[in-house]
Amino acid sequence: MLLINCPWCGPRDDAEFHYGGEAHILRPANPSALSDEEFAEYLFLQQNPRGLHLERWCHSDGCRRWFNMVRDTATNRILEVYPMGELPSSQSGLAAWRNNWRRNSAAERNARNRVE
Amino acid sequence: MLEKGWIGGGNTGRNTTIIRSNYLWDESAAIYEHAMKLWEGLSQELNFNLMFSQRGVLTLAHSEHELREMRRRVEAIRLNGIDSDVLTPDEIKRLVPIMDTSPNLRYPVMGGFIQRRGGTARHDAVAWGYARAADARGVDIIQNCAVTGFRIDQGTVRGVETTRGPIRASKVACVVAGHAGVVAEMAGFRLPVTSRPLQALVSEPIKPILDVVIMSNAVHMYVSQSDKGEMVLGAGTDSYNSYTQRGSMTVIEGMLAAAVELFPCLSRLSMLRSWGGIVDTCPDASPIISRTPVRNLYFNCGWGTGGFKATPGSGHVFADLVARDEPNAIAAPFSLDRFVGGYLIDEHGAAGVAH
Numbered sequence: 279m280l281l282i283n284c285p286w287c288g289p290r291d292d293a294e295f296h297y298g299g300e301a302h303i304l305r306p307a308n309p310s311a312l313s314d315e316e317f318a319e320y321l322f323l324q325q326n327p328r329g330l331h332l333e334r335w336c337h338s339d340g341c342r343r344w345f346n347m348v349r350d351t352a353t354n355r356i357l358e359v360y361p362m363g364e365l366p367s368s369q370s371g372l373a374a375w376r377n378n379w380r381r382n383s384a385a386e387r388n389a390r391n392r393v394e
Numbered sequence: 395m396l397e398k399g400w401i402g403g404g405n406t407g408r409n410t411t412i413i414r415s416n417y418l419w420d421e422s423a424a425i426y427e428h429a430m431k432l433w434e435g436l437s438q439e440l441n442f443n444l445m446f447s448q449r450g451v452l453t454l455a456h457s458e459h460e461l462r463e464m465r466r467r468v469e470a471i472r473l474n475g476i477d478s479d480v481l482t483p484d485e486i487k488r489l490v491p492i493m494d495t496s497p498n499l500r501y502p503v504m505g506g507f508i509q510r511r512g513g514t515a516r517h518d519a520v521a522w523g524y525a526r527a528a529d530a531r532g533v534d535i536i537q538n539c540a541v542t543g544f545r546i547d548q549g550t551v552r553g554v555e556t557t558r559g560p561i562r563a564s565k566v567a568c569v570v571a572g573h574a575g576v577v578a579e580m581a582g583f584r585l586p587v588t589s590r591p592l593q594a595l596v597s598e599p600i601k602p603i604l605d606v607v608i609m610s611n612a613v614h615m616y617v618s619q620s621d622k623g624e625m626v627l628g629a630g631t632d633s634y635n636s637y638t639q640r641g642s643m644t645v646i647e648g649m650l651a652a653a654v655e656l657f658p659c660l661s662r663l664s665m666l667r668s669w670g671g672i673v674d675t676c677p678d679a680s681p682i683i684s685r686t687p688v689r690n691l692y693f694n695c696g697w698g699t700g701g702f703k704a705t706p707g708s709g710h711v712f713a714d715l716v717a718r719d720e721p722n723a724i725a726a727p728f729s730l731d732r733f734v735g736g737y738l739i740d741e742h743g744a745a746g747v748a749h
Contacts, residue, residue: 279642280634293644297634318734322586322677326575328637351589351636379584 284337298334300325301346304389320385330374398540402521405571408671409702410628414451414512417744421727423474429707442523444515451512456501456612480507544581551691567692567716572672574695583687587674587696590631591641595668599623613652641670678738679745684730699747
């Protein structure tokens, strides 16, 4: 059982929340430019670390708003909760975001080219 | 054979011991039925009493839609030559008198289907029987020896690093449940698995009251009675990734509520133990039996919530893959490259466990 600190409602049981999987996945802007291997990497491979995991949660039985969270999957300790669209504020959370293979994946480069 | 802990201390000793081969797709039917046929002679072959009991596995339907979907699955199963029958609520009541099949339930029993050749086996005995037979054929089993890395030279595996020193090998086969992704990372590649806790419980032992395995996807619980008399109950996985080997109480509460509604006589029963095991689940809820990007390194993993039932078949086709460096017809559909080619084997419905 996790005690999750909803940014708007405060600490609540995890039963009130919905897990939304890995955070910070960018959808490729031009998917047909990717090879099958590159698209499979985007579609099927998820971060599954034994350690810090950046993930999305929704307070579905509460304020129904989405937010991001850094959690250690080896201990279930929650390091921080932060808004959607932002990066973790803790050093270790930010490092987990930066050292993620997805940052250099073809799908993410494809998405960023469109953004920039 | 290197084991981080002790033989049977991982998911082999943590599952709910259910064996069945009633899957939807042909590829799954091939491997699970191969396993079922091997189970049927395994106690003799290993000369070890696995307490394999083909008591039948009954899956319940709680809505019209589920019942229709079930009929469709039963036909698919029968077309693969595997036994499977739809039962009415009355037939279910005769088979399992302690079940409440009245229409007053929140999710009434509308019907079900049974694989009579399905059942249970003593999971610890399976580990011990295999270990003894392997040892007799000259396999060195080294317990309390964790693999900490791979020796890889120009894309070919040359051996492993362990907590008790390096071991050279021309081929390495990895059969890890719960940490397959962590081990793959040591070898420098990634697997499409997510790792989550799956929980189970056993009650205090009581006199025989249930001689069938009962599963329900809709209200989500599965239960059987062990030969010792314990009620063995399985819950679903947690919704989020975790390696903690302990799950949420909400998952257990939900499963027990469903179990007590279906079996009111269980309401005063004390649970003796609950535990969690980490399951590596693939996006299509089917396993990976495959070569890897590293030459001569093979992985058999990603069995998700249901690997125990496949044990003999899984090991048999995997050994063949390692020996020939080429998957046979049963193993080939479960190669890693299906996630690039797109030929997924979607068994989320037949997996029988929420994940």
